[in-house]
Amino acid sequence: MAGLAATFGSGAMTNPIKDVLKSETVLVxxxxxxxxxxxxxxxxxxxxLKHGTKILVIDPRRIDLVDYAExxxxxxPGTDIAWINGLMHIIIKEGWAAQEYVAERCEGYEDxxxxxxxxxxxxxxxxTGLSEDELYAAAKLYGQASPxxxxxxxxxxxxxxxxxxxxxxxxxxMLCGNMGVEGGGVNPLRGQNNxxxxxxxxxxxxxxxxxxxxxxxxxxxxxxKAWGLEADALDANPGLVLTEMFPAAxxxxxxxxxxMGENPLVSDPDLTHIEHCVEALDFFVVQDLxxxxxxxxxxxxxxxxxxxxxxxxxxxxxxxxxxxxxxxTIPGEAREDREIIAELSTRMGYEMxxxxxxxxxxxxSQVTPSYGGITYERIAExxxxxxxxxxxxxxxxxxxxxxxxxxxxxxxxxxxQPPAENADAEYPFILxxxxxxxxxxxxTMTRKGEGLNKVHPEIKAxxxxxxxxxxxxxxxDLLSISSRRGSIEVKAWLSDRPAAGLVFVPFHFHExxxxxxxxxxxxxVAKIPEYKVCAVKVEKAV
Amino acid sequence: xxxxxxxxxxxxxxxxxxxxxxAKSVDIRIPTLCYHERLNPIGSCRMCVVEIDGFGxxxxxxxxxxxxxxxxxxxxxxLTRIRQDSLKLILVNHPLDCPICDKGGECLxxxxxxxxxxxxxxYTAAKVDRDSLYATPLIRYxxxxxxxxxxxxxxxxxxxxxxxxxxxxxGYGAQVVAVDPEIxxxxxxxxxVCPTGALTADLSRYRGRTWLIDRVPTTCTxxxxxxxxxxxxxxxxxxxxxxxxxxxxxxxxLCVKGRFGYEFINSDDRxxxxxxxxNGEFQEASWDEALSLVAEKFSAIKAEHGGGAIGxxxxxxxxxxxxxxxxxxxxAAIGTNNVDHCARL
Numbered sequence: 001m002a003g004l005a006a007t008f009g010s011g012a013m014t015n016p017i018k019d020v021l022k023s024e025t026v027l028v029x030x031x032x033x034x035x036x037x038x039x040x041x042x043x044x045x046x047x048x049l050k051h052g053t054k055i056l057v058i059d060p061r062r063i064d065l066v067d068y069a070e071x072x073x074x075x076x077p078g079t080d081i082a083w084i085n086g087l088m089h090i091i092i093k094e095g096w097a098a099q100e101y102v103a104e105r106c107e108g109y110e111d112x113x114x115x116x117x118x119x120x121x122x123x124x125x126x127x128t129g130l131s132e133d134e135l136y137a138a139a140k141l142y143g144q145a146s147p148x149x150x151x152x153x154x155x156x157x158x159x160x161x162x163x164x165x166x167x168x169x170x171x172x173x174m175l176c177g178n179m180g181v182e183g184g185g186v187n188p189l190r191g192q193n194n195x196x197x198x199x200x201x202x203x204x205x206x207x208x209x210x211x212x213x214x215x216x217x218x219x220x221x222x223x224x225k226a227w228g229l230e231a232d233a234l235d236a237n238p239g240l241v242l243t244e245m246f247p248a249a250x251x252x253x254x255x256x257x258x259x260m261g262e263n264p265l266v267s268d269p270d271l272t273h274i275e276h277c278v279e280a281l282d283f284f285v286v287q288d289l290x291x292x293x294x295x296x297x298x299x300x301x302x303x304x305x306x307x308x309x310x311x312x313x314x315x316x317x318x319x320x321x322x323x324x325x326x327x328x329t330i331p332g333e334a335r336e337d338r339e340i341i342a343e344l345s346t347r348m349g350y351e352m353x354x355x356x357x358x359x360x361x362x363x364x365s366q367v368t369p370s371y372g373g374i375t376y377e378r379i380a381e382x383x384x385x386x387x388x389x390x391x392x393x394x395x396x397x398x399x400x401x402x403x404x405x406x407x408x409x410x411x412x413x414x415x416x417q418p419p420a421e422n423a424d425a426e427y428p429f430i431l432x433x434x435x436x437x438x439x440x441x442x443x444t445m446t447r448k449g450e451g452l453n454k455v456h457p458e459i460k461a462x463x464x465x466x467x468x469x470x471x472x473x474x475x476x477d478l479l480s481i482s483s484r485r486g487s488i489e490v491k492a493w494l495s496d497r498p499a500a501g502l503v504f505v506p507f508h509f510h511e512x513x514x515x516x517x518x519x520x521x522x523x524x525v526a527k528i529p530e531y532k533v534c535a536v537k538v539e540k541a542v
Numbered sequence: 543x544x545x546x547x548x549x550x551x552x553x554x555x556x557x558x559x560x561x562x563x564x565a566k567s568v569d570i571r572i573p574t575l576c577y578h579e580r581l582n583p584i585g586s587c588r589m590c591v592v593e594i595d596g597f598g599x600x601x602x603x604x605x606x607x608x609x610x611x612x613x614x615x616x617x618x619x620x621l622t623r624i625r626q627d628s629l630k631l632i633l634v635n636h637p638l639d640c641p642i643c644d645k646g647g648e649c650l651x652x653x654x655x656x657x658x659x660x661x662x663x664x665y666t667a668a669k670v671d672r673d674s675l676y677a678t679p680l681i682r683y684x685x686x687x688x689x690x691x692x693x694x695x696x697x698x699x700x701x702x703x704x705x706x707x708x709x710x711x712x713g714y715g716a717q718v719v720a721v722d723p724e725i726x727x728x729x730x731x732x733x734x735v736c737p738t739g740a741l742t743a744d745l746s747r748y749r750g751r752t753w754l755i756d757r758v759p760t761t762c763t764x765x766x767x768x769x770x771x772x773x774x775x776x777x778x779x780x781x782x783x784x785x786x787x788x789x790x791x792x793x794x795x796l797c798v799k800g801r802f803g804y805e806f807i808n809s810d811d812r813x814x815x816x817x818x819x820x821n822g823e824f825q826e827a828s829w830d831e832a833l834s835l836v837a838e839k840f841s842a843i844k845a846e847h848g849g850g851a852i853g854x855x856x857x858x859x860x861x862x863x864x865x866x867x868x869x870x871x872x873x874a875a876i877g878t879n880n881v882d883h884c885a886r887l
Contacts, residue, residue, distance in 0.1 A: 317766035341867045446803050
């Protein structure tokens with residue numbers, strides 16, 4: 001989100017999901033939409049089948065949506081900036097750029113355009129492995145369409161240059177005048193039910209709710225006042241991000257951690273290192289539904305409740321705040337998470353007392369301008385998209401309509417950066433990780449019952465048949481996959497989705513944790529790990 | 543625009559509108575069975591027949607476009623007889639096993655048979671034993687109950703764009719089969735549109751009667767699409783997940799996780815009491831013991847090393863309200879901005 005915030009002033013999906021029905025072209029990159037956002041994929045297919053929308057897929061994996069695509073390009077992993085710059089080079093040269101829009105609504109164009117001059121089709125082809133014809137056809141498909149939408153997900157962000165990847169997509173959208181219009185936009189698909197809400201609520205080390213920055217004195221004073229604290233009581237320095245917290249534990253700077261509803265001991269990169277970090281903590285508290293791999297390492301485990309046992313709100317990928325409702329009584333002595341936090345806080349000398357989840361939302365709307373008009377009453381039937389500043393405001397389905405949140409849209413001058421780890425003689429394959437349709441994240445929920453395990457019982461590594469033949473591996477054979485950090489054994493699934501030289505392993509399965517292999521190198525701004533590219537060797541297990 | 547008369551009422555609608563849609567626009571109900579709002583008209587069931595002045599044969603309202611000046615009748619003795627006959631022909635094959643059918647109580651066929659007062663079927667046919675050849679372990683196909691309306695096949699094609707199922711065989715031997723089990727994702731779009739109990743959720747089989755279930759509207763807990771669904775609750779257990787057509791971004795659709803991924807809620811593995819680790823083993827503890835210990839340890843570390851020595855991870859799984867309180871706790875009570883969550887993972 002850091003990339004979008006820098007470009008436009010606001011880091012969230014700019015347009016509603018349904019908007020793709022109005023797009024002439026949709027560029028789909030770094031999102032396996034049919035597997036990870038199946039309902040969004042319904043709209044993409046409807047757009048193609050009933051509205052004549054053309055889909056352009058650019059992805060190292062041949063995802064299922066390619067069957068619906070007008071054009072599919074399979075670049076080498078970790079070359080996104082190069083192909084995006086390459087498309088923009090062609091778009092400018094062919095006169096497909098929205099010159100008036102750029103002049104009127106954007107800034108930073110001159111330097112940006114100058115830098116693009118070197119991204120000739122020939123140069124880009126050398127980096128990405130795409131042919132010059134492919135690049136031209138893709139540039140035409142996006143550049144000549146109006147409006148055109150861009151969809152992306154973790155395939156763009158989970159790189160050491162993830163923020164720059166996102167900024168590059170922002171450049172592309174602005175260059176063609178696709179921001180602030182129906183059917184356009186730059187749209188990051190959020191992978192978890194309330195990842196948008198956790199960000200909106202200030203579950204980030206540098207901002208309070210609604211992205212109000214902790215390093216602005218007036219903002220701190222406002223929150224100190226609202227929370228009944230002395231004017232200078234709140235910490236002025238941004239805190240540590242998740243991927244910094246664990247190393248800080250190993251260094252002895254962080255002594256204790258409190259984790260609610262997360263399972264980093266399956267989901268984080270370079271797990272063996274994370275385990276070592278957690279062991280170094282003096283005190284570790286986990287609040288969860290289950291005895292997860294993370295909870296097992298805790299000193300104290302607190303039983304929280306599921307979405308079916310509490311009232312509250314989630315925010316979906318298109319910024320719509322929607323209700324969840326208590327349907328069941330709470331099992332055993334488990335307690336609502338809000339009650340646990342409030343009780344703990346009160347015991348530590350800072351009293352918190354709320355009658356209900358609704359009472360908390362009332363406080364949120366008072367301290368958060370973009371949530372000012374959100375009330376349980378208004379969203380009883382249908383959610384509202386933020387920004388929604390007051391109770392008469394209808395919500396904002398499309399961002400940046402007449403102005404960007406930051407005023408003018410900012411073009412960034414960005415150059416291709418190779419991934420931190422490249423395939424070499426010893427580790428000749430590239431490993432990329434992600435999800436499968438029937439499971440979710442670390443599998444703590446989807447792997448609990450019978451149903452979904454019947455559909456997808458076990459972990460499999462997708463490998464190109466060409467590579468498999470070379471290794472003497474047949475479908476179902478056991479593979480040994482190792483990186484510089486660790487090794488796993490996993491069944492092979494021969495599939496033409498990964499190109500030759502690429503293997504894909506999902507991260508849902510704690511018993512075969514692919515994050516033992518992944519590289520913890522981070523994007524310097526967003527601090528996202530490079531899950532999508534690491535060098536591995538693949539052998540038939542003996 | 544085209545102007546026509548339906549049951550004596552003048553109606554003006556755009557060209558290309560079907561008679562069924564035109565009638566609906568003026569609140570005239572024509573009985574339907576295979577017709578579904580989200581699908582292109584199928585025209586397989588003959589329930590929506592209407593009379594058009596000057597035409598000898600009754601026409602299917604769902605597939606017949608309006609024409610200027612036509613006079614349509616939606617209800618007559620003749621139409622009722624045709625509809626009754628269509629239903630009777632369905633009932634020749636469809637068993638009246640409503641007492642053990644999960645769809646009983648909200649079955650479109652049951653409602654239409656009731657509405658048309660069919661108490662006797664004069665026709666008989668030889669009983670054919672049919673195997674269930676459906677694609678997925680989560681969706682059960684009951685071939686005897688299938689009325690060959692084609693809603694499921696059409697939805698898999700038109701809504702999901704998958705086409706995993708089709709009708710195989712013809713006439714009496716026809717049944718829905720998986721043409722490509724590998725591409726079926728068990729999303730349940732087919733059972734969502736099935737008007738009878740021919741496709742049912744196997745996890746929910748015999749677990750609750752529709753009229754005894756509480757349906758609690760909520761938001762799905764998986765990906766960021768934010769689908770609207772209903773938790774079907776009986777005896778404090780979630781026994782199924784359903785959706786309402788036209789509600790939320792999903793408009794009634796769900797994926798396999800949203801529709802069938804609810805078992806974790808009532809799992810026996812749920813943590814039911816706080817636990818404290820002593821000598822490497824977890825011991826059950828009271829809330830008072832557990833929270834006292836946490837408050838004491840956090841306070842001691844804060845006093846000795848400052849709030850910055852404590853880190854908190856809030857959750858993309860939890861609600862806004864919980865996330866708000868968690869960061870407020872870290873900032874106001876602990877005194878640090880060390881709060882993050884797994885947005886990056």
